[in-house]
Amino acid sequence: MALSTPTTIRTLQRKLSAKAKQEPAYRFYALYDKISRAEVLAHAWRLVRANRGGPGVDGVSFVAIESGIGVDMFLRDLARHLKEKTYRAQPVRRVMIPKPDGTLRPLGSCKWR
Numbered sequence: 001m002a003l004s005t006p007t008t009i010r011t012l013q014r015k016l017s018a019k020a021k022q023e024p025a026y027r028f029y030a031l032y033d034k035i036s037r038a039e040v041l042a043h044a045w046r047l048v049r050a051n052r053g054g055p056g057v058d059g060v061s062f063v064a065i066e067s068g069i070g071v072d073m074f075l076r077d078l079a080r081h082l083k084e085k086t087y088r089a090q091p092v093r094r095v096m097i098p099k100p101d102g103t104l105r106p107l108g109s110c111k112w113r
Helices: 007-022 038-050 062-067 071-083
Strands: 093-098 104-109
Touching: 007 038, 038 071, 062 071
Parallel strands: none
Antiparallel strands: 093 104
């Protein structure tokens, strides 16, 4: 079952896309207010959940969040950290994986909080 993007989010995406295409040199310095919106975070959660995304390097699974603090509280906490600009992504854990031609390619994953 494919999830459709809500109209409000689709409108936001179209506006940002149009601005970026009209003014290629424009820099979006303040997107925190956009990505921290409740409907954006809730839709992102539903998409990742529907795709059966796995836990990050912190090992926290969907089930752990759902049976622990709950999705609503988790997303509210995340939104608060984004709005207050206190969210800090952990450094990327990087490993090099071999390519068929013998060279190496970096592969990274990060940890929330």
